[in-house]
Amino acid sequence: MATLEFHVQDPGGALSVRRLEAADVPSAIGQLTAAGLKPLDYQEVPPVPSRRRRVPEAQLTTFYRGLATSLTEGVPLVDAVSLIARESHHSALQVSMADVAQRVNEGLSLDRALTAWPAAFPAADVVIVRSGRAGGTLPEALLLLADHRETTGEMSRRVASALVYPAVLAVAVGLMLAVFFSFMMPRFLSLFEELGMGRDKLPLLTLMVVWIGGHLFRLLLWLAVPIAAFAALVRLLVRSATGRLRWDYLKLRVPVVGALLYHAAVSRAAGLLGVLLARRVPLVEALRLAADSAGNAVLGRAFRAAAERVSGGDRLSVALGDTERVPEALVWRLAVAEQAGDLAASFRAASATHRAQADVLLRAFVAIIEPVLIIGVGLLVGAVIIGCISPLIAIVSQLSGS
Structure with missing residues (x-):
């Protein structure tokens, strides 16, 4: 059919x-x-x-x-x-x-x-x-x-583009080392033995490089198993509301990354609230929808609690301020907007502010991770090169002395 x-x-x-x-x-x-x-x-x-x-x-x-x-x-x-x-x-x-x-x-x-x-x-x-x-x-x-969708998707695109260079660099270095250890390292060992330098005479750094090369795939497997187990545990954990709340709380505690995720979530929720209120959606319903769309269970819980308080007659600024999860600047802005009767514009302005802060943190994160990655790759490649050259230098020194 x-x-x-x-x-x-x-x-x-x-x-x-x-x-x-x-x-x-x-x-x-x-x-x-x-x-x-x-x-x-x-x-x-x-x-x-x-x-x-x-x-x-x-x-x-x-x-x-x-x-x-x-x-x-x-x-x-x-x-x-x-x-x-x-x-x-x-x-x-x-x-x-x-x-x-x-x-x-x-x-x-x-x-x-x-x-x-x-x-x-x-x-x-x-x-x-x-x-x-x-x-x-x-x-x-x-x-x-x-x-609204274009604005919220912009941050995700920036994060993805910022991670392209580190990912490409890591893959390229990994492939280069795999090729070196698989094809070049055995030739170096044969050369050392022909020149009269067996494994018992090799420098410590060279022995470490040789050992890593001989156990590279086994080491990668040992590394992949706990990573996969951790990922499976996290996926199982976030299926429950309590587990998702704890996981999102832990993510917010990570330096730099936590602040980036927090400002991005506030920007996303505030932007959606601005759109919903501009379309005359009731405030309580808008808060509940924003809680589901925030992308962070901790912030979502705060918006749901505020929705319950507002449905009971409390002011929005007071209800959000009591959650202690919403920035104080946003609470003050909403208190003024409640007097002026224009919450939609206030939420849109807050969304733009926190989106800009998230963008600054993203640039800071990229500025940190790129040099750290380059230095790490340089040290790794340098150690491999020195480990391979050290025996040759020792052999040349012996020949010169004789």
């Missing part, structure tokens, strides 16, 4: 999209014809991937911005979503969009159709889309959502 999607025309001339399962194309056309529909064209729908597959930030940004542009130009919603689904090169987004288009064509609103794919479209995105639909400003809401 294959899933086929047809563009059809009913007897009145109206166009629509129909999806059905059939053994082959002729039998599918027969079903449509029997229903009084005229098939115009069709495409085979690929197998539906797991609904747990996430869609990258860049793909979501492209989808929201493209959909907003199409709606602004007057393209019907179903056609706009179907077009994006066909043009997308990301399988999860392509299939989810085809399913969303089918649901919208069957009468569901866009926000309700998106809820069928919770991993691809977070709850906060659905709420923003719902606010745009309810207010008759769906294109504006989608553009605002695209801008």
Whole structure:
């Protein structure tokens, strides 16, 4: 059985999209014809991937911005979503969009159709889309959502680009040492023996280099096993709410990296709150959605606690300040914004501030790790070179003395 999607025309001339399962194309056309529909064209729908597959930030940004542009130009919603689904090169987004288009064509609103794919479209995105639909400003809401996604994804792209150089350097050095120990080191040992310097006469550094070369792959295996075990333990730990909370707390305690993660999480949560409040989403609901989107369980717990306090009648600045997890500057800013009645602008400004601080910390982290890595590689390569040259120097000295 294959899933086929047809563009059809009913007897009145109206166009629509129909999806059905059939053994082959002729039998599918027969079903449509029997229903009084005229098939115009069709495409085979690929197998539906797991609904747990996430869609990258860049793909979501492209989808929201493209959909907003199409709606602004007057393209019907179903056609706009179907077009994006066909043009997308990301399988999860392509299939989810085809399913969303089918649901919208069957009468569901866009926000309700998106809820069928919770991993691809977070709850906060659905709420923003719902606010745009309810207010008759769906294109504006989608553009605002695209801008937010683009901003939050920028930090991830910077982190990834900052780690490219250290990763490439580490891989290159590892391959170079593997080739050296596998092919060059045995030749050096043969040369030393031919010149009358057996293993019992080699310098200590040379013996260490020879031993490491002979046990390199075993050492890598011994190193890989505890690392893999630790990674598996962490994955098991973060499955529970308590374990995730403890792990995120430990990450925040790491020098430099912890501060970077903290400012990035505050920026992400504050930016989302700015977007949600600008779309007139109730404050308590916005706080709960921001807690889920912060990316850190410690900060998320603080926002959930603040949501409970606000629902009980407390002021937002007081509720967040009592958690002792939110920066004092943000609390003061919110206290002023509560008086002025513009929390959305205050959260957007706070998001920009903490994003800039995270960027400064990222540059500091890169500035630290690159020279440390270069020095470490230099010491390692230097030790190998000295270990190989030392016996040759000793042999030359003996020959010169004789």
